Amino acid sequence: MNSSIPxxxxxxxxxxxxxxxxxxxxxxxxxxxxxxxxxDKINSFQVAVPSWxxxxxxxxxxxxxxxxEPRNLDEKIEDVGxxxxxxxxxxxxxxxxxWDIPKDATAVQQLLKQQELTIDSxxxxxxxxxxxxxxxxxFGSLCHTDDRxxxxxxxxxxxxxxxxxxxxxxxxxxxxxxxxxxPGHHHFRKAFARTSDSLxxxxxxxxxxxxxxxxxxxxxxxxxxTVIPDxxxxxxxxxxxxxxxxxxxDLGHHLPNTNIEQIVGRLLHFRRLGGFHFNGSHYGDDDLTxxxxxxxxxxxxxxxxxxxxxxxxxxxxxxxxMIDASHNIKDPIEDLINSLENIRSAYAKALLVDFKxxxxxxxxxxxxxxxxxxxxxxxSDVRPLLAETRFRSxxxxxxxxxxxxKKIRSNLITKxxxxxxxxxx
Ligand code: PSV
Ligand code: MN
Numbered sequence: 308m309n310s311s312i313p314x315x316x317x318x319x320x321x322x323x324x325x326x327x328x329x330x331x332x333x334x335x336x337x338x339x340x341x342x343x344x345x346x347d348k349i350n351s352f353q354v355a356v357p358s359w360x361x362x363x364x365x366x367x368x369x370x371x372x373x374x375x376e377p378r379n380l381d382e383k384i385e386d387v388g389x390x391x392x393x394x395x396x397x398x399x400x401x402x403x404x405x406w407d408i409p410k411d412a413t414a415v416q417q418l419l420k421q422q423e424l425t426i427d428s429x430x431x432x433x434x435x436x437x438x439x440x441x442x443x444x445x446f447g448s449l450c451h452t453d454d455r456x457x458x459x460x461x462x463x464x465x466x467x468x469x470x471x472x473x474x475x476x477x478x479x480x481x482x483x484x485x486x487x488x489x490p491g492h493h494h495f496r497k498a499f500a501r502t503s504d505s506l507x508x509x510x511x512x513x514x515x516x517x518x519x520x521x522x523x524x525x526x527x528x529x530x531x532x533t534v535i536p537d538x539x540x541x542x543x544x545x546x547x548x549x550x551x552x553x554x555x556x557d558l559g560h561h562l563p564n565t566n567i568e569q570i571v572g573r574l575l576h577f578r579r580l581g582g583f584h585f586n587g588s589h590y591g592d593d594d595l596t597x598x599x600x601x602x603x604x605x606x607x608x609x610x611x612x613x614x615x616x617x618x619x620x621x622x623x624x625x626x627x628x629m630i631d632a633s634h635n636i637k638d639p640i641e642d643l644i645n646s647l648e649n650i651r652s653a654y655a656k657a658l659l660v661d662f663k664x665x666x667x668x669x670x671x672x673x674x675x676x677x678x679x680x681x682x683x684x685x686x687s688d689v690r691p692l693l694a695e696t697r698f699r700s701x702x703x704x705x706x707x708x709x710x711x712x713k714k715i716r717s718n719l720i721t722k723x724x725x726x727x728x729x730x731x732x
Pocket of ligand 1: 430
């Protein structure tokens with residue numbers, strides 16, 4: 308574990324964990340070799356934390372911060388470093404520009420190294436107007452009818468890439484708020500064509516080893532239409548740009564009851580799944596803790612990812628995984644730890660699926676058996692396996708208890724103040 312954080316795991320905790328692990332090994336019939344294999348797999352599943360998720364989020368009705376929020380990028384990196392030290396599940400941080408412009412890239416690099424982190428993707432922001440900006444994005448950015456506004460938005464994206472280059476990032480994520488609130492405002496075909504052209508210009512300006520992720524969202528802030536509402540639109544736009552443009556799936560960006568796991572399967576089939584934003588939702592883009600509301604769906608999504616990874620004919624590019632949640636009620640650090648645990652739990656369960664038996668049952672159209680095979684994996688208790696994975700890599704057996712026992716939030720409030728506000732939404 309990160310040397311600045313003492314380990315609070317007591318002998319008693321370790322003994323209890325060992326008993327639970329033995330039980331888990333027996334129930335899941337895991338010998339040492341299989342256990343080691345699963346641990347290696349889970350360990351290598353790392354999810355980025357975004358720089359905008361370390362403060363308290365809010366709704367348009369209000370915000371209820373607990374205090375001690377990071378006041379600058381350095382403090383955000385420190386918070387992610389802490390989460391990484393405790394969970395060993397997040398080895399990178401994703402930046403939103405201009406919320407988190409690195410002033411001194413070399414110093415940021417040093418701090419990242421110290422905290423055992425790297426920069427994941429860099430995200431452009433053409434959904435808000437900045438004080439020094441010439442033109443407003445009120446009526447769109449990359450889709451705008453005015454060439455000057457489109458150029459401003461294209462230039463911003465190129466500038467984001469330039470910041471990313473200094474920090475060794477290789478991924479630009481583009482999410483647009485472009486859309487309309489009332490019928491008749493947007494000429495759908497022309498708005499799409501302008502967006503496609505703008506994205507191609509950005510794509511051409513990126514270095515050859517950079518990737519672009521195109522994120523879709525069906526509504527909000529556009530309440531009647533959005534220019535990139537669904538995976539099909541993102542897919543078409545990425546195809547037009549080139550091989551290094553891919554689709555980003557944000558779990559909250561689907562209309563109720565959408566079969567997201569099928570979308571994931573489709574994108575893998577097309578080898579165009581580029582990135583993931585994890586969160587949980589019940590109604591829309593609720594940005595709740597990942598897995599809090601629909602754990603079975605999360606497991607089914609991971610089942611697609613694991614079958615895709617096991618299929619040698621699927622040559623999908625490396626997927627960038629990130630949490631994109633808003634912590635309105637929970638402590639942001641605890642909420643991120645919750646999400647990381649739920650993500651790894653869904654992944655571990657997907658690794659337990661008996662693929663050979665499933666393939667056979669599918670071939671024979673044995674519907675009951677197919678479902679039972681999935682349920683057997685989904686209903687397994689993998690918590691001791693996740694704790695062992697963390698423990699073996701130097702993390703904490705129980706990160707949230709550690710965070711509370713060490714009074715980390717109160718210490719942060721003392722250091723940073725009760726009213727410090729992190730940049731972001
Ligand atoms: C938009 O709702 C979104 O999911 C995009 O990824 C943005 O970059 C992020 O949230 C901002 O919070
Ligand atoms: Mn997102």
